[in-house]
Amino acid sequence: MKTIEVKKPSGYFTQIGPAHPALKEPVMFNLDVEGERIIKADFAPGMSHRGIEWMGLRRNCIQVIYLAERICGICGITHSISFVRAVEQIAQIQVPVRAHYIRSIVGELERIHSHLLWAGVAAHELGFDSAFYLAWRVRENVMDLVEYLTGNRVHYAMIQIGGVRRDITREQFPRIEESMKFFDNAYDQLARVFLDDTTVQMRCRDCGVLTYEEARQLCPVGPTARASGIKKDVRVDHPYAGYADLDIEYMTPDRLTGEVRGDVYDRIVVRLLEVKQSIALVRQLLEQMPDGPLLAIPKPAVLLAKLKGAAGEAVGRHEAPRGEVMHYVRLEAGKDEPVSWKVKASSYSNYLSWIPMMEGEQIADIPIIAASIDPCISCTDRVALVQDGNRRVLTKAELHRLSVEKTRRIQASLSAR
Amino acid sequence: MSVNEILLAAGGALIMAFFSMVGGLWFAGIDRVLAARMQARIGPPVRQPFLDIAKLMIKQNVVPANAIPWLFNGAPVVALASAVTILLYIPMAGIPGLPILQGHGDLVLIMYLLILPALAMVAGGLAAGSPYATIGAQREMVTMIAYELPLAATIIAFAWKFASLGIEHPFSLATVAAQPVWTLVGPVGFMGLLLLLVTMLLVVPGELGRIPFDAPEAETEIAGGLLVEYSGRNLALFTLSLAVKTIVVTSLIVGLFFPWNLTDILAVACCATTAAMINLAFFILKLLVVMFFSVTLVRISVARFRINQVVDVYWKILGVLALLGMFLVMADALF
Amino acid sequence: MSTMIMRHLPALLIATPLFAAFLMPLVGAAGRWVRTAWVFLGAALTATVGLLLAWQVFTTGPVLYVFGAGDPTQTLPGDAAFPIRIMFAVDALSALMIVIASCSSLAITLYSLNAEARQSGLETFYAMLFLLVTGVLGMVATGDLFNFFVFLEISSLAGAALVAYRIDEGVAVEAGLKYALLSTVGALAVLIAIGILFAQYNALNIAALASRLQFTVLDKVALVLLVVPLAMKCGAVPMHFWTPDSYTTAPSSVTAFLVVSSQASLYGLFRILYTLYGSLLSWATFGWFLIILGVLSMFIGVTMAIPQKDVKRLMAYHAVSQTGYMLLGVGVGLAVLGNRAALEEFGKTAMAGGLFHIFNHAMYKGLLFLTAGAVFYRTGTRNLNKLGGLGHTMPWTMVFFMIGALAIAGVPPFNGFASKLLIYESVFRFSPFLAVVAMVVSILTLASFVKVFHSMFLGARRAEYAAAREVPAAMWVGMALLAVVVMAAGLVPRPFIDHLITPAVNALCDRAGYIATIFGG
Amino acid sequence: MTFPIVPDLLSSLFKKPNTNPFPAPQLPPTVTGLLDEVNQGKAELNPPVPAPERLRGKMTYNRETCIGCNLCIKVCPAHAIEAIPAVKKVRFYVSQCIQCGQCTEICPKQCLALSGEFLNASHDRYDRSLIVER
Amino acid sequence: MKLSQTLGKSLWAFLFNSGSCNGCEIETVATVTPRYDLERFGIKVVGSPRHADILLISGPVTRKMAPRLRRVYEQMPDPKIVLCIGACGTSGGAFYDSYTLVGPVDQVVPVDMYVPGCPPRPEAIIDGVVKILARLEAAEKSA
């Protein structure tokens, strides 16, 4: 059928910043396409570069927690856990075990909500809105639970250096168990809708493949890596928080399908399996949670004083829904604010995998492939075929010049306002 | 045609245009409400499409700099006008005087007229000069090619059946209405017709650019595709033309496959006006049922196809099904 | 006077363009305006004569004309010795072809007045163009096989010269040579066939031959030698390979007329199958032969066309594809020629569709080539990848192109739809699958032209074509003329079918009638 | 070919929708008219999804007990608190507050709390209702 | 022109993320899902600014996104409405000072309604929309 498609002359240059009514961090794709096929893919992130690390060097450690939380609104707890773990190691603060468990519980609830959110977005990218609505309808349950436990649906503000700020009390357990029951059922339904549907399979099987070898070299993390058969999961590899006491398994697609293909479908499989895994983990954590205090240093003012005296460097990590997040922190004595703070978000590690995934696929696959690593893209720049009529391939230098000019022009007009 | 006839036809066409737009929007509203309900939502009020059109009419009508204005603005008008025109050829519920252009066109003409609204959208999309719209227009063209095969096979199969029985005007819808095709075939032909029915039900979403065949408009891929640059009145006209087209294709299916009238089935005897009213109501009900199964239910229960999959589905699956159906209808004569 | 003219119309039909051609070098020396006036006059007169003759045929029946006889309408003396005189036998089919050639030649000549004005050597150009017209008119008007060969040669040589006319382009010369070579080889085959027939039956007159033919082995050889070159000349797959080259390199006005000349070959093909061999043939076999040629041409033509980057090359492949429709329609007619019921029920409709398509194709394809020429005239390129945004500056050309494109794609209410409708609605009775193929090819054609339309006319204005303007008046008129015919034949096809096509169909079926006309029976 | 969502869709047709009809199931003929009626007690709005006890909404501030120690300002990650040195009090900008609640924890006098009020939209981000001073 | 009569009953929304943390973006998307279902008010999320009546902006407007935000706003046909969702778009929120932010949103495009919160609950966003409708009606009455 290829021959009678109405083809565009080959080699025209397209920029896609998917204008999604759906989510996430703006990213722009630069593509060479022939007809509907992608010859070469490149991307330009940084649309939402807010200079968070730089801001962090101007705030004290407690303020940085909330800044870290707002690196990403999907995992409201990931970055704060990572950051405080680094600080705790530097200041040698021993966190109460109960606090570790609470951190892990919230972390797993977050994984459930994030994976459901992702499933919905992926379905929406496929034009499968009923599945999107279904996933998000189910997700509201965990959102309610999280709000009930933390007081906010997104940025939980649960984490404090040296522990957690709010308890999960015995009275709250039944409500949690009720949700877990709900998700047991919901999982079956979601798995059927997402894994058995013919059209989903048509769109996702063997689309956007990342092989094991590519994955090893490009170092993606989380479900993106695991769907390609890379067994990597901070919760398993690296004993921390409540997870240190559990025996957790790597979730790879072969557990369900018996094979690893590394395609979009496998990424769906991995995430669904992880939802199920998270339900079990929450139950285990609740069961094993010891009593005890919540904070090593209950008074924030005292904590600030102690941190002022701490010095050294450390790395804090957490397995976010999208994979490993890691914060490198360096403190110096006598300073309220960190002297160095490097954030590595999960998508940061996963971006590069887009290139092998996209090349050779079709324009129509861009949204689902882009979404399959669960980045945070939401692009509002619309496809702009570059310049007069779409047939010129611009060189990189030209493109750069053009964009500089354009940005300047617009900014001039902005400042003139 | 005499002058009188022409005037009558013109008046009839205007009335038809009005009712088809109102009906089309009402259908669109029902479609949205049903879809919402199935997705466990309350959904908009049924009159929402009317409100949308009213809103679009007061909005600014932007013509992009790269567009060729008369083509860009003309395309929506052509789309709507041609969609309405098709209706003038389709008989409805055996109501006397309908279709207005009875005897002037037949199935093949309708099939080709069906191209026009889509073609107007393609022209408008291309005229917009925007890359998304261009991709969308190309995809629309490919989709049109794709569903043409099953559509053509179905129509030819019908005509063949009638012609082989020596019935005059095998391509006329009036012929089908007079003799429901199901009554003319044996079991083998019946199977064939079932296949053709399934095919046609799935040609509908393609004709209307609905999921899973909405690659030309795919919102998450190309942000509305064809229509990306349209706004205001032009967008309203395109929306209307799609609404009218919904009536057109569902009427076509009803006309081909379910031409029975309620009065005939129940053999009620009543005055002509009452009969017409009853039949019209029944006809609308049939349209709604067809729309529910071929548009609403389909569009919310599957994922969108890639454009090459659209072609594969229409040619390799539905095309083969339709040809098989045609073959069975032909083979039926041997038994 | 007027009766005099009416009596000698067939002679004038050839004489007018021939005269215009021969005096061209002389007139050309008299300056540009005189030359232009002469060309215009020649074209207008030729067209008038052609249309008058056709009118005469349609109103009063076939016209027979014998050059050199005391009474030019006198028929052959009984079964006298072989006729040496040139004899024209213009029946309704020929008349249809004459109408086509007249209309196109007028529009095209008008168009070329502006389009070619910038070239040198115009005298030769116009002389050749008139010769081409002469050849084509002769081919369709003659009732004599040898004359047919002669006119075929005339049109071929003039055609070759015109293809190679832009000598500055190396490819043009090559294409011209190719065209000449193929035509010559083809013509040679025709000549041999004629020789074979003459040797056996001592006759060259089609009617005479038809009445005497025994269908010996040699006759069969002759049949092949006639059919193959003519199929090639009309551009049917698998002998279509020459079309893209010649159609592309020739100046657009010439290309538009080459289409007509190809159709004259098609006419020859039909004449030979229906009239010359007629009842001797196994109709089903030859019908299927035409049908298969047709379906192949349709499908292969369109699939080859879609990826083309050169507008005219693309259009050339579409010409191949459209020829397929004509072959299909007429082929179905031929296949059921022996079955009177089927013939009446759908065979004649199919033939009408095929013949009507010949007419329509000449009009819209001519129009399309002219618009391509107009674009080339203003931009200097035919490359679709380089063109764009011309809709802003050449709106009329764009409209004409749209009309042509919608017509070739068979979109109602343009003329392509009218003839295709006849084909669809009859062919399906013969074999439903053929109708489905025909419909699908039609939509593919549409897709291809939408793409071309977009590439040439839409999109942002381009800096390199900022100077492009609408075409000059004569070109405009030439295109408008064809566009009007295209619209008219689409909006009200009935009169065209009733008065032009149906008589032609009847003439084609009525072999005995043709023979009788000539023998005055 | 399987379409596992279809049974769910069809059965939903006969179930109550999942939607919480806040503030009204669909748009009233006029919004202002409805609000007027609500004010006059003639109509009622549907409530939002019940907010949990811990919900962190709009700031409340007890100006009387505040001692102006400015500790809240030191930890506020959003620059939402402004000192009023003249009276040794503070002022909160609700449109800037990110509801982290850190200030309420550090405040030595417990004069701060986050209420459950969260419907704070306004056309002016410095609307008086969005500046908490007492 | 009966603005609110027609405009307010069929607001088509375009979502724009100007560099938010996604929190607000997600809560905005949540408003179209079954629990909240904005479509019952005739609000539909569209993929092209040309079709949009209301722009839902989240994020503090990064340097890279500012020109794009401006362009999207300009592409929207009149009349148009802007809703700014979340603390960081309203006033910077947690990102109150930076070298790469040019916000808040009202420094780039005019804003008609702010929804504070980090992020606001979906109902708070609905509340913002309803308040806009009320204002539209009020404006129409006074006109």
Add this chain to the structure above:
Amino acid sequence: MKLLTPQEIADTLQAAAGAGFISARCTEWAEGAKGRKSRQVWLHITREALLPTLRRLADIHYPHVSVIAHADTGAQVDLMYHFYIYWGIPREEILVTLTISLDKSDLRTPTITGIIPGALTSEREKQEMLGIEVVDIPDGRRLFLPEDFPEGVYPWRKDETGIPPDMVKELWATGRDSLQLDDTPPAPTPEPPTA
């Protein structure tokens, strides 16, 4: 595969770094009730020793590169290359950090993408954010910063090439200065309820 202890790894890498070795330390950190420990190896080496050491590390187990962290220490910029080895073996993963210090007069470092292609993102970021030249980097374009971001300004540097104060926009201040607030304003008018 025989798993090396952190100390053995440190020793092996020290040998690989040879003269480029500066210092090494191994740390542990336990969380949870069972006191299971996570382990880290920190190695300070010179720039020249980076590639040989990394190659040796890759021989032990193909490392997953996490990120290249940084710190501006005044006269120097420290780069911390964070790698994990023994990933995929429950609880055995070890974080290996190779620190190099670059003088501000000579901010150059070799690319490690030849060994681990996945480090590209981080290296591009170091170029634009710190003004470090990554020698032989396969793709040296900017990543996060806008195209029109001024040349020679590096956000993560704390010296004169860092962000100049006039580039910093105080978003919170927008419009606040124009507020007419006296210090004891009247009680806020209650918002008419919409809901």
